């Protein structure tokens with residue numbers, strides 16, 4: 001079980017489901033990594049809350065969002081760990097978020113060649129934490145709505161994705177469906193990207209097999225704050241990472 005430092009603040013966005021999860025919901029942990037400013041927070045927020053956040057600040061440590069989704073008739077819980085891109089905000093949390101990971105989403109900004117050039121370092125960090133090619137991984141180029149500022153073309157990104165055996169998606173957290181999406185027409189929708197990952201996960205062993213109806217597990221209790229743009233209401237939660 002992870003011991004979470006008291007100073008660490010996890011953020012739980014809305015679980016987008018009006019129904020309570022069934023008592024034995026399988027939970028899958030997906031980490032989202034990439035340089036600071038590529039849009040990791042916006043992408044995870046878009047998926048979990050269904051909208052683009054009005055304002056974001058640099059993530060400190062890790063934010064935590066989750067969503068219940070239905071895959072082939074089974075409700076599973078997807079936990080998105082939105083990690084800090086800035087080194088100084090990552091150090092204390094790195095060990096925690098690389099534990100029990102089911103899938104990795106690498107993000108770069110299509111308008112930033114530097115963020116693309118950083119990808120090998122992020123892949124290497126995963127390797128150092130024993131996350132190799134056996135863990136489903138995808139590559140996401142974000143900010144496709146900024147058509148006139150693109151620095152990383154689809155062909156180059158596709159070559160990189162192929163070389164690392166990852167599917168490539170190009171999207172915009174701000175305006176999904178916008179952009180020219182390179183050779184594929186309009187850009188991918190954020191929802192569809194994460195659902196693709198979820199489908200890959202379905203056949204895997206979950207992080208946690210059971211969850212009491214109330215949603216609280218015997219484990220380390222941490223304090224979660226609702227998403228930046230939601231209420232600041234505090235709530236207790238169990239972290240079983």
Ligand SMILES: Nc1nc2c(ncn2[C@@H]2O[C@H](COP(=O)(O)OP(=O)(O)OP(=O)(O)O)[C@@H](O)[C@H]2O)c(=O)[nH]1
Pocket residue numbers: 034035036037038039040041042043056057058059060083084085086142143144145146171172173174175
């Ligand atoms: N135009 C455009 N701007 C975006 C998009 N996604 C994110 N942004 C902007 O990019 C900036 C950084 O977004 P974040 O989601 O905070 O980036 P991050 O990767 O989480 O950054 P760290 O928390 O520092 O690691 C913000 O000003 C967002 O509004 C997008 O798809 N299009």
